[in-house]
Amino acid sequence: MFRSQRMLVFRAVVPQRLQEEVVSGLHEVGIVEFRRTKLELGRREVQLQPLLSLLSRGNQVLGALNPPRKRTTLKGEPSLQECLSRLEKILSQVEPALAALLSKRDELRRRREEVLKAEELAKELFSLGVKPEHVFGSERVSVFLGRLEQEKVKSFLAALQAELPNRFWFKCSAGAKPLFVLACLREDSHRLSPILYRLGVEQIEPPAILRSGKPLEETQRELGRISGEEERLRRELVSLSELAEDLPPLLELLGIYVERLEASQLFGYTEATVLFEGWVQKEQASELREVLEKQSGGRMILKTMEVSREEVEEAPVLLRNPKVVENFELLTEIYGLPRYDELDPTPLLAFTFPLFFALCLGDAGYGLILGLLAYFPLGFLKETISGRFRRMLFVCAAASIPVGLLVGGFFGFGPLWVNPIQRPVPLIKLAIFLGVLHVLVGFLLSSVKGFWRGNWKEGLDGLAKLVGAAGFFGLCFSLVGIGLYEFGIDYRFPKVDLFEAFIPSTTGPFLFRLLFYSGLLVSIFLSALQKRGVGRISGPLNTVYGITGWISDVASYSRLMALCLATSIIGFTINYLLGMVYGSVVGGPVYLLPLLPLLALGFVLLHAANALLGTLGGFVHTLRLHFVEFFSKFYEGGGRKFQPFKA
Structure with a gap:
């Protein structure tokens, strides 16, 4: 209490050919935090963008395949190249089919939303005593369908009466923004456009499904057809997810490789060796030595130092309390x-x-x-x-x-x-x-x-x-x-x-x-x-x-x-x-x-x-x-x- 966990600065040197084994061992035990080496040594720049792009593509596929997938484990630990090859193969098979299915799903959602709106509109028209098929007008009659704020209805009627005295038919529902039906002779319809624009009327284009003599029954049939297509789509997504059952462990492994490659950019390199530098808890310094000796076969040099005054500001903090x-x-x-x-x-x-x-x-x-x-x-x-x-x-x-x-x-x-x-x-x-x-x-x-x-x-x-x-x-x-x-x-x-x-x-x-x-x-x-x-x-x-x-x-x-x-x-x-x-x-x-x-x-x-x-x-x-x-x-x-x- 009152003091954070004591840290040590460590420097370790191992042969370059053993770098992957040593970094892998340190990654698994998770007891060190690497920092950029302060010694003037060679650096290794790694192009991570292709790996990050592949990781992003894989995660997008996983996010889209929501049906439950059985957990799988990889046999052995594939190398980075093997991991990339298998991921590319899976994504090349899954992504085109998934894109088509997702596009179809979006289309079905859009259709369902349009049908539900049409059903709601038909119910409102019936409540006004208007048959939905009549809102499309005729050769001699134009019909306007729209919504208007309740406080503007009186002004709207006054403007209509002034422009077309007793030459229009108007019906309006209740509510804050009611639905209205306005009918007039076709030769008078052009005179209503300025009024509609001036009062901010939200005009509604009646959907074609309302032309049916029984629009409510037709909307229910259409919703049933959409539900059937959605169910077939769901089964196709489940089948597609089975092709990608190896995707989660491969993406997890790729994420591990990316972390290790990011860490490798902090190291210092000579012709034959690599230098690690970072922080380790004082009580885990002996465990660090054991891991390095095991992964390098004893071919390593490790030095630990107390945190100097110059390094205090950058030293990490780990609180330890009851x-x-x-x-x-x-x-x-x-x-x-x-x-x-x-x-x-x-x-x-x-x-x-x-x-x-x-x-x-x-x-x-x-x-x-x-x-x-x-x-x-x-x-x-x-x-x-x-x-x-x-x-x-x-x-x-x-x-x-x-x-x-x-x-x-x-x-x-x-x-x-x-x-x-x-x-x-x-x-x-x-x-x-x-x-x-x-x-x-x-x-x-x-x-x-x-x-x-x-x-x-x-x-x-x-x-x-x-x-x-x-x-x-x-x-x-x-x-x-x-x-x-x-x-x-x-x-x-x-x-x-x-x-x-x-x-x-x-x-x-x-x-x-x-x-x-x-x-x-x-x-x-x-x-x-x-x-x-x-x-x-x-x-x-x-x-x-x-x-x-x-x-x-x-x-x-x-x-x-x-x-x-x-x-x-x-x-x-x-x-x-x-x-x-x-x-x-x-x-x-x-x-x-x-x-x-x-x-x-x-x-x-x-x-x-x-x-x-x-x-x-x-x-x-x-x-x-x-x-x-x-x-x-x-x-x-x-x-x-x-x-x-x-x-």
Whole structure:
């Protein structure tokens, strides 16, 4: 914990004639990540485009052949040329036939869509009292079929009446964009075109199938013919898929060859040898040696080295945490993986994130509901709540039950420690104390990171800010005279005024002033030491001004109290209003019994909505406190995940 998996840089030299065997062995065990060799050696460029094109063609064929195919395995492992030859042979047989079948399938889909539209149109015409065969007009009569927005129908009729007074027939259905039938003499039809264009009429060309005297029966017969053709097409696709049963393993093998060829472009070459270079986990270095010796028959040279300072930024990161903590790596990855020489904040997140979330949610009943949904996700939640997120949510829900019983109660009833509605002060004290502690831990981790990197200035600066912030907030608490009695601690910060607290020559809380001024002076000295020119003045000024940032950061943690209070007030209000309805019923059990199911339904729905709002708000604000207030003190991020060369 707190450190990513230790990595080693390795360099290995093997004869070129054994390159394929060695790379194949490393690919199978998947314990190394190759990088481009830094030594000035020969390179090998590989034309991958033909292979990638063939891979793409094969995957398109597989995507089109949806019917189930029996799984097959290849006898032995064909060479690259054999694999390419067999793939080309299969694709040359399958692709032309598949293209024809897919074209036919698209045509059938188009025909089905047209027939369904014709059927729907015929039904609408029948509902208007119009026979579908009449919409084609006659020698003397023109018929227009179309759709128009409902709000334009009156304007349309007025325009028609003005242009052809009492010389047209019009029928219109209901709806937002109704179907209309308009008939007029053929010699008058040209006078309607400007009106249709001006009002944006969507004209409909009646399909030929409506000419039948019984269009609904004809559409059903046509749909039956299409279904028969689709079934024959499906059987042809199944038969075609049997010709391509070797395609999946061949494509998988080709993908492996492509990965190996891509890796070969990173290697360095001499006349007779090849040099591999990359990263391996320190605990797997011995396994790497065993694989190289086995695949090369002992004809190899391997050298492993610790990661140098120059290579820290490019070194890959692999987090290693216990199972419960591992789930919270999701949050670390959202922000950005730590650099190789940086602390992993996930173990702290695994403790503080559930705690802060529980305070925001503020109700044990809501935590119980959330835990049940995380443990037994239903319906669409199975896809939404899954994997690490599901397990992390369950931990947060479990933390919400005891915390909720203390500060929010159970569905708005009776907290055990303090009622935030009646006594919010203890809760805001708790939020501020947690904020101070969280910020101080951030400064501590900044100091640890600096000393860990061998950068004494960075480590000393983090330590100075830790000491200075501890003293500063001690003085702030003394200004208010905060007591800790609500937490079972018999202590009150000594009450002083502003002048006594921050002026060094006055009497007052000596220890807090000593911590504050010693930390501030050391931090000012270090900022001046690390700058040049004007920076020796601006650096110390920025350090002093940064104290205001401490105040705003800690004040931001008051949102823990605000969200808890909001959830509690809404929960209390729900119970109060339902209780008023229950108490207002008169007339005895005869009138009360029918009302109980409604009250129970209202209780469930309203508290479920409150729980949903509390969950969303709690997650977002807890995430913000960690990403903005906490991580800004020590965390850089920007690490790159370890991606082993693995088949």
